[in-house]
Amino acid sequence: MSQDTLVRPVAAAKSKSARPQKKRALFAGDVRLGWILVTPALLVVLGMVGYPFVEAIRISFTDRMVGRGPGRWVGFANYEYIWGWPGFAEMVTRTVLITIAAVAIKTLVGLILATSLNQNFRGRDVLRGVFMLPWILPTYIIVLVWRWIFDGQTGLLNQILMSFGFISENIPFLAQKGTAVALLIFVMVWKGYPFYALTFLAGMQTISPELYDAAKVDGAGRMARFRHITLPGLRQVMGVVILLSTIWTMNTLEIPMLLTGGGPSNATEVFPLLTYHLAMQNFRLGEGAALPIMMLPVIGLLVLAVAGYMDKEATQ
Amino acid sequence: MTQIVDRIPESVFRVISTVVIVVLFAMILFPLYFMVTTSFKFEAEIYSELTWIPRDPTISNFRDAIFNFHIPLYLSNTLLVAISTTSIVVVVSVLASYALTRLRFPGRAAMARGVLFVYLIPGSLMLIPMYLIIVKAGLKDTFPGLIIANMSFSVPFCTWLMMGYLRTLSSEIEEASLIDGCTRLRSLWHIVIPLSLPAIITAAIFIFNNVWNEYIFALVLAQDDQHKMISVGLANFYRSDYYMIGPMMAGSLIAMTPVVLLYILAQRHVVGGLSAGAVKG
Structure with a gap:
């Protein structure tokens, strides 16, 4: 596990050392210094993450509202209310389906792009730089631009379709259920897949070309080489990227908030957005705090899976 | 599926990957291109019809963003x-x-x-x-x-x-x-x-x-x-x-x-x- 890797370099150096006596003395001051160096970070984490986390749990058991004092203790009332809310199951399903769709498409397009870029040609580094743009550009800018493009009245997409004569009337892309969901996933993919591609590409470049040559000599086809050399070589990288990205995608608030605001008729209202609406629009902080806590088991399982992968990676 | 992919000659495969790169590349640049060109357009032009290049380039939007917003x-x-x-x-x-x-x-x-x-x-x-x-x-x-x-x-x-x-x-x-x-x-x-x-x-x-x-x-x-x-x-x-x-x-x-x-x-x-x-x- 990770502890072993942490200790390993020190232990290895120790066994090599010709002066074990002095070596032991090297770590004498570590306990105090260690705590001193960790303290600022620990204070930040305890004060700015730990304390709010505990507060979130406490608030979820109250009927606290914005600007109306601390609220009363209501036990599990908020949880029961959300659980019993008719749209709850639908919202969870929606969140999970949108997340799965976005992650699956990101993975697929990322793999295709990485495979295509994994060849030698001129200008590859420049291309790679441009493909990084969606990842580095601010999400709000990307979403605002796409929202204007998809706009039902003055949007660019309508203008383009119109100028080519494909449509004669504007289509309200973001005001129709089907297209709104599809475009939400599209923007998530657009923003996310380049990062997948570039990490996959980095992973592919660590695979020894000799493996491919040997497989070719043995008569393995392109698909066989991909399946038996590329994919196994990428397993570690892919596992970490997909799991982490699933967590981020599921928690994405900016994209649905700025693109559709959850509409039309809640078709794109995913769990982070509902949390925001409960707390900041309905001012019901207790319910707003309870909802993400109810989603915590799902995210917790993903986090444990990531931690498992990371440990494997660290010990390899 | 496997057989089809395997039978594609190397040259065709290169063409396919080039096409993939070009399409994805265009998708990346599309919104950015229109973001840049639109910022140089007058309002009337933005709302009326599609133009690939600003008909009458202006910096009034930048002036607006800087001084009014x-x-x-x-x-x-x-x-x-x-x-x-x-x-x-x-x-x-x-x-x-x-x-x-x-x-x-x-x-x-x-x-x-x-x-x-x-x-x-x-x-x-x-x-x-x-x-x-x-x-x-x-x-x-x-x-x-x-x-x-x-x-x-x-x-x-x-x-x-x-x-x-x-x-x-x-x-x-x-x-x-x-x-x-x-x-x-x-x-x-x-x-x-x-x-x-x-x-x-x-x-x-x-x-x-x-x-x-x-x-x-x-x-x-x-x-x-x-x-x-x-x-x-x-x-x-x-x-x-x-x-x-x-x-x-x-x-x-x-x-x-x-x-x-x-x-x-x-x-x-x-x-x-x-x-x-x-x-x-």
């Missing part, structure tokens, strides 16, 4: 918060990651594990308590409030990133320096920090970028103009029923310039420092 003020607010957050976070995280990967003290293993978990706590869970705490502390609509909110997710992230790097960095030189009588702190300052400078720069860029690109906490924590972040300022163009596309595109172009410049300057570091942990979105 306070973009320079929001930019300097954002710059202040981003630089303060980044400096504090880098110092705090480098110290912690050094201790967590190099020093031996009780509690280290647990803390080293905890970093990842803390980093992955969903932002939607933190939003409400953080908002209440900041309000209670009287820090709403202040820069310290924004810096605190940004630090809360940057410190675990940066510590985790630096720990990953330090683990791959051989500790032999450090060991040698310690045997020669160098103190831990001197070895940290003269050996570890210079050696991990590329990782520190990468981490700093990620943090700066994250603060610059943050929208939700900025929206909730600072609503007055004097402390508004650029993200909130730009999204406000869409608030009203009247869409101000021209100034918004001009403002977006201005707002993304620092991030893109920073990235171009440091591309080598960022690509080198690409680790799975930097996935966001």
Whole structure:
């Protein structure tokens, strides 16, 4: 596990050392210094993450509202209310389906792009730089631009379709259920897949070309080489990227908030957005705090899976 | 399927991958191209019909964004918060990651594990308590409030990133320096920090970028103009029923310039420092 890797370099150096006596003395001051160096970070984490986390749990058991004092203790009332809310199951399903769709498409397009870029040609580094743009550009800018493009009245997409004569009337892309969901996933993919591609590409470049040559000599086809050399070589990288990205995608608030605001008729209202609406629009902080806590088991399982992968990676 | 793919000759395969790259490339540039061209168009042209090149280029949108929509003020607010957050976070995280990967003290293993978990706590869970705490502390609509909110997710992230790097960095030189009588702190300052400078720069860029690109906490924590972040300022163009596309595109172009410049300057570091942990979105 990770502890072993942490200790390993020190232990290895120790066994090599010709002066074990002095070596032991090297770590004498570590306990105090260690705590001193960790303290600022620990204070930040305890004060700015730990304390709010505990507060979130406490608030979820109250009927606290914005600007109306601390609220009363209501036990599990908020949880029961959300659980019993008719749209709850639908919202969870929606969140999970949108997340799965976005992650699956990101993975697929990322793999295709990485495979295509994994060849030698001129200008590859420049291309790679441009493909990084969606990842580095601010999400709000990307979403605002796409929202204007998809706009039902003055949007660019309508203008383009119109100028080519494909449509004669504007289509309200973001005001129709089907297209709104599809475009939400599209923007998530657009923003996310380049990062997948570039990490996959980095992973592919660590695979020894000799493996491919040997497989070719043995008569393995392109698909066989991909399946038996590329994919196994990428397993570690892919596992970490997909799991982490699933967590981020599921928690994405900016994209649905700025693109559709959850509409039309809640078709794109995913769990982070509902949390925001409960707390900041309905001012019901207790319910707003309870909802993400109810989603915590799902995210917790993903986090444990990531931690498992990371440990494997660290010990390899 | 397998057989079909295998039978494609190498030359055709190259053509297919070129087509894939070209299509995806076009999809990346499409919104950006129209963002840039639209920012130079007059309003009438934006709303009337599709033009690939501005018919009558104008800088009125930029003038609007700068003089009527306070973009320079929001930019300097954002710059202040981003630089303060980044400096504090880098110092705090480098110290912690050094201790967590190099020093031996009780509690280290647990803390080293905890970093990842803390980093992955969903932002939607933190939003409400953080908002209440900041309000209670009287820090709403202040820069310290924004810096605190940004630090809360940057410190675990940066510590985790630096720990990953330090683990791959051989500790032999450090060991040698310690045997020669160098103190831990001197070895940290003269050996570890210079050696991990590329990782520190990468981490700093990620943090700066994250603060610059943050929208939700900025929206909730600072609503007055004097402390508004650029993200909130730009999204406000869409608030009203009247869409101000021209100034918004001009403002977006201005707002993304620092991030893109920073990235171009440091591309080598960022690509080198690409680790799975930097996935966001």
